[in-house]
Amino acid sequence: MQEFRARHGYGKHALNIAITGESGVGKSALLNALRGLWSDDDGAAAVGVNETTAVVEGYTDARHPHIKWYDVPGANTPTISGWMYFMDQSLYIFDALVVVFSDRFSQTAGTLLHNAHRCNIPAFLVRTKADHLIKNLKKDRRKQRLEDGQARDILRAETQAMVNDNLAKLNLPTQQVYLVSEDGLREWVTEGNASVTIDEPAIFAHLMTQPQPGS
Secondary structure (H helix, E strand, C coil): CHHHHHHHCCCCCCEEEEEEEECCCCHHHHHHHHCCCCCCCCCCCCCCCCCCCCCCEEEECCCCCCEEEEECCCECECCECCCCHHHHCCHHHCCEEEEEECCCCCHHHHHHHHHHHHCCCCEEEEECCHHHHHHHHHHHCHHHCCCHHHHHHHHHHHHHHHHHHHHHHCCCCCCCEEECCHHHHHHHHHHCCCCCCCCHHHHHHHHHCCCCCCC
């Protein structure tokens, strides 16, 4: 394990958190927002339509020096298998995982949670692009004339129900799903502005209060 930690630049005196999930779900954008950065800021993780993360990359956090974030290549691409993703990316070395999905809860997300559970690694489940999902929900149900708050509550309930059903099939305990948008998270991290947030303050607080190794 020490060899893999050295290879990935594991911070010995930091809380090492890996952002994981399938390709295209917004992992790199989420990591940038957690650090309060835009994609074109110096030191930001590369973001793009195509696969942009080829190897595990570690990033320090100027606002929270006790944390080191890791951008992990996306699973289920021609070069990275979903089934062996947890082992191939050495995810067992990290102190916590953020498991990201955007549309449907996938087999990859379930496998990540299952393996994290087996390794006693805290894993947080995040559904990204929530602002777009809410906009689409309002459009799909336009006759109901949903307000943003109503659409948010519907999305939260339907997302949690979907995840609970899938976790039950995997014999895993239920856990909270955090609905997050890139803009809302960055606004919360940089300005403390909760007016455009959904679950961004909650997931951020839970990640910030994870115990450091050896503490």
